[in-house]
Amino acid sequence: MRVVFDCAARFRGNSLNDELLQGPDVMNSLVGVLIQFRKERVAIVSDMEAMFHQVRVDAKDHNALRFIWWPDGDMSQSPIDFRMLVHVFGATSSPSCARFCLIQATEDNADEFDEVTVETVKYNYYVDHCIKSVATEKKAISLVSQLMALLAKGGFRLMKWLSNCTNVLDKAPLAVIVKTFLNLSLGNEPVDRVLDVRWNFNKE
Numbered sequence: 001m002r003v004v005f006d007c008a009a010r011f012r013g014n015s016l017n018d019e020l021l022q023g024p025d026v027m028n029s030l031v032g033v034l035i036q037f038r039k040e041r042v043a044i045v046s047d048m049e050a051m052f053h054q055v056r057v058d059a060k061d062h063n064a065l066r067f068i069w070w071p072d073g074d075m076s077q078s079p080i081d082f083r084m085l086v087h088v089f090g091a092t093s094s095p096s097c098a099r100f101c102l103i104q105a106t107e108d109n110a111d112e113f114d115e116v117t118v119e120t121v122k123y124n125y126y127v128d129h130c131i132k133s134v135a136t137e138k139k140a141i142s143l144v145s146q147l148m149a150l151l152a153k154g155g156f157r158l159m160k161w162l163s164n165c166t167n168v169l170d171k172a173p174l175a176v177i178v179k180t181f182l183n184l185s186l187g188n189e190p191v192d193r194v195l196d197v198r199w200n201f202n203k204e
Helices: 030-037 059-065 094-108 115-123 137-152 166-170
Strands: 042-048 066-069 080-083 129-134 158-163 191-194 197-200
Touching: 030 129, 042 137, 059 066, 059 080, 094 115, 094 137, 115 129, 115 137, 129 137, 137 158, 137 166, 158 166
Parallel strands: none
Antiparallel strands: 042 129, 042 158, 066 080, 191 197
């Protein structure tokens, strides 16, 4: 069971999203990210674990994210008042705030990593999805390692790594590799979705 924070829900004609500033549009172009994904031979993708929840909300704004919950999920008891301390899914400001922190964490630690790694965070992310292709297995293995190390410095954890090259995945920790599945409608070929586009990751 997952708690849903509906920031568009209205009370007396107003919602939280009505009062929030969306912030600048700092997302990369979806088409541009997908086109770059098809550019080179070795492809890698990953998701960021609970990206919005890794970014704290300023203390003065905690009361705007108040909610009630029942102790131990027991609705026979009186509800308790809580406050979210991190950005929530559904708030119109969350994507811009999280993206800003992602880029800031990258720039703060850019001197410790190569240019390809830094540019990947800046130009090959769509919200919490990393979608990148490189020319060789060696470059892909290095990029996976450096991306995980770089973003860990900002409190971001990369998960669900997938590649069309098994040697790349062999070098990644088992806990962060996606569990692949078979799509029976496509002849038992291993298929996953990349930003809702079907990808047969056994083919280059």
